[in-house]
Amino acid sequence: MKAARIHEFGDASVIRYEEVPQPAPGPGEVLIQVAAASYNPSDVGFRSGFMQAVLPVDLPYVPGADVSGVIAEVGQDVDSFAVGDRVIGRLDRGGASAEYVAASTGVLVTAPTTIALTDAAAIPVVALTAWQALFEHANVGAGQSVLVNGAGGGVGIFTVQLAKHAGAHVVATASGRSAEAVRRYGADQIVDYTLTPVTEALDGQVDAVINLVAVTPEAAADLASLVQPGGVIVSITTPVEPPADADVAAIRFVARNDVEQLTEIVELIDAGALSVDVTESHPLRDLELVHRKSEAGQTHGKIIVIP
Numbered sequence: 001m002k003a004a005r006i007h008e009f010g011d012a013s014v015i016r017y018e019e020v021p022q023p024a025p026g027p028g029e030v031l032i033q034v035a036a037a038s039y040n041p042s043d044v045g046f047r048s049g050f051m052q053a054v055l056p057v058d059l060p061y062v063p064g065a066d067v068s069g070v071i072a073e074v075g076q077d078v079d080s081f082a083v084g085d086r087v088i089g090r091l092d093r094g095g096a097s098a099e100y101v102a103a104s105t106g107v108l109v110t111a112p113t114t115i116a117l118t119d120a121a122a123i124p125v126v127a128l129t130a131w132q133a134l135f136e137h138a139n140v141g142a143g144q145s146v147l148v149n150g151a152g153g154g155v156g157i158f159t160v161q162l163a164k165h166a167g168a169h170v171v172a173t174a175s176g177r178s179a180e181a182v183r184r185y186g187a188d189q190i191v192d193y194t195l196t197p198v199t200e201a202l203d204g205q206v207d208a209v210i211n212l213v214a215v216t217p218e219a220a221a222d223l224a225s226l227v228q229p230g231g232v233i234v235s236i237t238t239p240v241e242p243p244a245d246a247d248v249a250a251i252r253f254v255a256r257n258d259v260e261q262l263t264e265i266v267e268l269i270d271a272g273a274l275s276v277d278v279t280e281s282h283p284l285r286d287l288e289l290v291h292r293k294s295e296a297g298q299t300h301g302k303i304i305v306i307p
Contacts, residue, residue: 002307003098004287009049012291017284020062023102025075032087032103033072036281037064039290040154045252046094047291054254055252057094063287064096064305067103068121078105086111088266090124092258097284098171099307104137109262112269112276119278122154122302127265127274129236129255130158134166136269137234137251138208142167144292148228149198150212151187152178155236156301157277159210161185165273171206173198178300181277202226224248256292 001022006014021216025031043063045051068088071081081087095101111120133155134140140163150158151172163170164186171185179190191201205228214237215223219272224242227233232249234239242248268274282290286305293299 001099001294002284003062004064004284004305007060009047009052009059012045012047012288012295014047015063015288015291016221016250017287020098020169021287022100024101025073025078027076027104028078028088029104030071030078030081030108031073031075032069032101034067034069034096034099034101036068036118036304036306037098037284038066038121038154039287039294039305040065040125041294042125044291044295046149055092062095062098063099064094064098064101065091066121067091067096067101067121067230068117068119071118075102080105081108083181084181086117088112088120088123088262089259090128090262092257096121097287097305107257107259109259109266111180112266114270114272115276115304118281118304118306119276121274121304122276122278123265123269124262125255126302127153127158128261130162131237131265132255132258133210133234133254134159134162134204134208137253138210138232140166140168140208143169144207145169146172146208146210147198147202147206147223148172148187148210148212149215149223150174150184152300153186153212154277155212157185157301158179158274159212160187161274163210164188168207171202175300185275185277197222199226204228205231207231209233211237211240212270214238217241224250276302278304280304281306283307 152174220240229247
């Protein structure tokens, strides 16, 4: 089969599109014929070796945590899925950037039926991150106000939608090119951070800030100042340190795999309560190009790659 692999850490040129042995499913695993994988910014960290201190991987490494596809073969002791089932999942050890991947049934759920199977690869990593930021760490609910800083990215689009679905008032920062999509997915107020600092645009404080972008310590402190007493700022990137005298909780977290949450997300998609926004699609052989464009700031939203 064909796969994208890295044999050494480095820049995008280390990604090779090559022929590799097709895996076989072990006990408790299935073989997935991949419909699509998706690109996540963390893929750059795995490719460059930056993530080795946190989530080490062995070389050669096939990137891709998000997968959608059809089960082509089942291993021993598998009774939850059958050949022909359409599935999605988050593969914590990567491997989705290939024509086939073997995966544990414990990380897979039935794919949504109301969107293209290829588009469904855009869901797991970003949707789980948004869900956990809002509902596990910020406890966002009806009647609350939440600021989503960096709403134009893949995590941001789901964060806006889920917060709105929960009944929150949503303020979102986004650039001009992302503003239309963010508005379409439910933001009540959009701040173009390229024109106006959010600290000047916001009228009053919010119950929670969800920070999805890397910010300087000074910018992080500004975000913390927007949270009312008793509120929380949750970050998936830069740790935020509120002033010592501020009654504001600060949480930085790394999202985990959770098939129960992913199943609920799929149900919301099939019910029409959540939309999946795929902004670009590329053939797997062009994964190096996707990495280069992303690092140059020439991409936005969710990008899928198709074998």
